[in-house]
Amino acid sequence: MSEFRQDPVTDRWVIIAPERAGRPTDFPAEDRHFRRGFCPFCEGHEDRTPPEVDCIRPANSPGNTPGWTVRVVPNRFPALNREAAGPNGSRGLFQTMNGMGIHEVIIETPRHVMSMSDMDVTSVSDLMRMVCRRLRVIREDTRMAHATVFKNVGMAAGASLEHAHSQLIATPVIPQTVAAELDGVRRFRARNGECVFCRILADELDHKERVVWKGRYFAAFAPFASRFPFETWILPLEHAARFEEQSSEYLGELAEVLYTVISRIDSSLSGPAYNVVIHTAPFRERDDRLYHWHVELMPRVTGVAGFEWGTGFHINPVAPERAAAVLARDPVVPLSI
Helix, strand or coil: CCCCECCCCCCCCCEHHHHHCCCCCCCCCCCCCCCCCCCCCCCHHHHCCCCCCEEEEECCCCCCCCCEEEEEECCCCCEEECCCCCCCCCCCCCCCCCCEEEEEEEECCCCCCCCCCHHHHHHHHHHHHHHHHHHHHHHHCCCCEEEEEEEEEEEHHHHCCCCCEEEEEEEEECCCCHHHHHHHHHHHHHHHHHCHHHHHHHHHHHCCCEEEEECCCCEEEEECCCCCCCCHHHHHHHCCHHHHHCCCHHHHHHHHHHHHHHHHHHHHCCCEEEEEEECCCCCCCCCCCCCCEEEEEEEEECCCCCCCHHHCEEECCHHHHHHHHHHHCCCCCCCCC
C-alpha cells in the first residue's frame, strides 16, 4: 500500500509506492565495464591534469609525480572560478552575482577503479582525511560561505570520468538544500529544545527497523522519508556540526562504514550508479547546535520524471524498511525484484 511520508528535517513529502517496484525498468544495471582509452587521473599521467594543490605522498616526494595516495587538482572545467570578477547587480526581480567560487577534484586513488568498494578501508580513510584538510584550508577564504563535497559514480549519477574521484565546490552563498536543513533544525529546536538530527538518530536506533550499520562513532540507516530506493544516511552518534573538525579516529570508522555500505549496495544491486554528498555546517555559522553534519548516499536505480519535476514529490518504489533489511545482511544476498 502506498503512503505519503514527511521528512522531519525539511518537511519535504515523498511517496513510498512498493507496488511500482515490479516495473521492469525500475532497476537498470549500470555497466561497470571499463571503457578503453586514456585516463588523466591514473598514476603516471600527472602532467595531464592541472598542477596539484594538495596531495598525500611520501615525504620529500616531488609534486606532480607518481607515488601519491590521494591527489587534489583544480577542476579543468570549473563551474565557478576563484578569480571571477565583475559586479553583482539586479534589475527588478532579477539578481545576479559573479561566478566566484572554488571547484576542485579529489583523485581518490592512483589505481583505475570506479567505486569505493573497489578500494580498501585505508584508502577511503586517506580520502576522508584529505576532505577534512581541504575544508579547513578553504574556510580560511572569508569570501566562501559553504563547501559541498560530493562523489558521482557511473554515468547515471553524472560522472564524466570513471576513475574514482570526488569534487569540492565552495560557494559565496549557502546552498538551498543546506539552508532548508538549517531552517528545519531551527524550527525543531525552538519547539522541542533539541537537534532534529539527534532525535532522528535516537529514534532510528531505538526502533532498529531501518538501521543498516552501527559502530562506536557512527550509524547508517535508510531514512524514514527516503527519496530513492536504498538511500542511506550516515550520522555521527554525537552531535557535531562540522565535518572538517573530525578526529583521525572518527574518520577511520567513517571510512569503514562508507566502504561497508557501498560494498553492500554494489553487491545487492549489481553495481548501480550512485552519489555521495557530505552535508556540513556553513563556515560562518557560529551556533554549532544548529547543524548536525552527515553523509547522504543515493543509488541511482530509478529516474526522476515528469511527476517529480512538476510536483516536487519523489516516488520511491522500495520502502526504506525493506532496503535496510537487505543492506543489513552480512554477507549480502542480491536483491530479487
